[in-house]
Amino acid sequence: MNIGExxxxxxxxxxxxxxxxxxxxxxxxxRGQKGQRSRxxxxxxxxxxxxxxxxxxxxxxxxxxxxxxxxxxxxxIACLExxxxxxxxxxxxxxxxxxxxxxxxxxxxxxxGDFTKKLTVTADxxxxxxxxxxxxxxxxxxxRELIKPAEDVA
Numbered sequence: 001m002n003i004g005e006x007x008x009x010x011x012x013x014x015x016x017x018x019x020x021x022x023x024x025x026x027x028x029x030x031r032g033q034k035g036q037r038s039r040x041x042x043x044x045x046x047x048x049x050x051x052x053x054x055x056x057x058x059x060x061x062x063x064x065x066x067x068x069x070x071x072x073x074x075x076x077i078a079c080l081e082x083x084x085x086x087x088x089x090x091x092x093x094x095x096x097x098x099x100x101x102x103x104x105x106x107x108x109x110x111x112x113g114d115f116t117k118k119l120t121v122t123a124d125x126x127x128x129x130x131x132x133x134x135x136x137x138x139x140x141x142x143x144r145e146l147i148k149p150a151e152d153v154a
Contacts, residue, residue, distance in 0.1 A: 073100040077130050078113020080121065090122040091144065107144070 017029035031038040047054045079099050083089055091103040100107055109121060111129025118138040126134075126141055134141050 070106065072106045072108035072125060073102070074108055074110055075099050075123070076110050076112035077115045077133055080109075080119060081113075081115065081117060083117065083119060085117045085119070088120045088122070 015025065015030075016023065017025040020026045028038065036042055047056055049055070075094060080089060082097065083093070087093075091100065091107055094100045094107065095103050106124040108125040108127070109123045109130045110127045111131075111133055115133040115137055119134065120140040120142065121134055122142040122144050124144050131141055
């Protein structure tokens with residue numbers, strides 16, 4: 001295709017209403033007769049059903065989900081048994097092992113299961129039982145510092 005072969009897109013002509021009976025859209029201009037919708041200046045709100053109880057108010061509401069919630073990726077301490085003693089377990093290692101989906105999201109270590117290895121575990125949050133089990137096994141706990149992208153100063 002060359003630049004000389006380009007054409008403007010085909011456009012549909014706008015419907016011209018109220019232009020006499022020969023147009024097929026004269027007299028009431030496709031608005032029907034009488035009623036709120038036939039008047040000039042009519043405007044409807046989305047979800048309005050003519051005074052009938054709207055659908056979004058008829059359906060029962062369930063539960064509550066805070067918009068300020070913090071969602072963590074959960075890792076139980078029993079899952080950390082697969083690593084060798086003395087290893088540093090950080091979010092990247094957890095992702096490679098398939099224990100978390102993303103290193104960008106927050107990670108919390110819970111104390112479910114037994115733990116015997118001496119590991120250095122880095123995560124965003126730890127339960128109290130997880131902290132106790134890691135320190136009793138001789139391991140170390142580090143809180144991850146989230147790296148925020150540098151803001152451009154112009």
